[in-house]
Amino acid sequence: MSSPLRIAVVGAGPAGIYASDLLVKSDVDVEIDLYEKMPAPFGLIRYGVAPDHPRIKGIIASLHRVLEQEEIELIGNVEVGKDITVEEMREFYDAIVFSTGATADKDLDIPGMDLEGTHGAGEFVGFYDGNPDFKRDWNLDAEKVAVIGVGNVALDIARVLAKTADELHVTEIPDNVYEHLGHSRIKEVHVFGRRGPAQVKFTPQELKELDHSENVEVIVDPEDIDYDEASENARREKKAVDQVAQILEGYAMREPKDAPHKLFIHLFEAPTEVLGEGGKVLGIRTERTELDGNGGVTGTGTFTDWDVQQVYRAVGYRPEGVEGVPFDPSESVMPNDGGRVLTEPNGEAVPGLYTTGWIKRGPVGLIGNTKSDAKDTTNMLLADHAEGKLREASKRTRQDVADFFEGKGHPITTWAGWHRLDTAERAAGEAEGRERKKIVEWDDMLKHSGPQDIV
Structure with missing residues (x-):
């Protein structure tokens, strides 16, 4: 040529x-x-x-x-x-x-994911990032919300939901996003992952950034800090895995922070059903899991119902x-x-x-x-x-x-x-x-x- x-x-x-x-x-x-x-x-x-x-x-x-x-x-x-x-x-x-x-969201095959108040991560990201292919309004009347997933997208969603509109106004968010966030009633954000601190997909920097807001307290239950042999090996082999584990340990051990919004990270909790009534979300049910010795988890048969009015699935894009x-x-x-x-x-x-x-x-x-x-x-x-x-x-x-x-x-x-x-x-x-x-x-x-x- x-x-x-x-x-x-x-x-x-x-x-x-x-x-x-x-x-x-x-x-x-x-x-x-x-x-x-x-x-x-x-x-x-x-x-x-x-x-x-x-x-x-x-x-x-x-x-x-x-x-x-x-x-x-x-x-x-x-x-x-x-x-x-x-x-x-x-x-x-x-x-x-x-x-x-x-940009499309992967499905999560559990009962109740078709209820009003369930959303894919990509839908919400498209809203707050001003993607012209996505809708311009968002219902934020819920006081307690769940985010399913333990990757950086889940952290992004949890952080945006937990912060105040004025904190985000210094960024490039459009007027419609600022207006809707300004009317948010959210007080608690609950992030659920089915495995432990050595298996989450967060990156250290993004996990640290959760705690940068004076309006948000990040809470981890000390009972959720657990490792098996495979988990310990993963920490030794990858610096980032060890850093994430240390950050989660720090959140679990520190004194309570006096902040109006709470962001909970729940580990070893596998979502099994979104609960609802009248076609709307009223909660989420999870099964407690435990490490199997190889870095995986098995169900314990112990279930918990959590009071939430919205559920966001951040389980991957498609x-x-x-x-x-x-x-x-x-x-x-x-x-x-x-x-x-x-x-x-x-x-x-x-x-x-x-x-x-x-x-x-x-x-x-x-x-x-x-x-x-x-x-x-x-x-x-x-x-x-x-x-x-x-x-x-x-x-x-x-x-x-x-x-x-x-x-x-x-x-x-x-x-x-x-x-x-x-x-x-x-x-x-x-x-x-x-x-x-x-x-x-x-x-x-x-x-x-x-x-x-x-x-």
């Missing part, structure tokens, strides 16, 4: 941006169009991280630097499979990398497929061999199609995992290119892509458009003494980012 290798990356979150960066830094001349369903980039970092996480939000600065590279062009407000088909994309690109992530691309619904991933999309699990590679991030491996792991994952995928793509396995696209310029969307009358947003939206959000925040106030409505985002020529 005399012209640059033309690549589309679908999904402008960390996985897609890291893959784009690796391709630009390779010794191959590339031209990358980075597609994003939303009018704005950054995916999980913009719409999946709690607003009071400035350290995590700082990752956007490094992602910014990647997108400033001239080899990469952002094409936002485009849902691949709907606004443009995969077959149509093949006319413009030699290879396509899917990094579409995950990726969804892209129209026209193979998808394995049993695993909720695109079947792949570590990078190449396969026709089915253990099937043949689909020429020119690749995948990275959560849609490739499932919604597990941190940012570091995403980087190494992207490297594996891009190495496969570049190897296929070197071996002449990629089919050359017939239309090879960005003007061809611009003409396509113009012909459909479909507005797109670009990197220049993001800068205008970014400026508008910062200006709105500055007027209130904040760094940023997020613009929520899709049409309002488009008014600022505006259709632009992508050449």
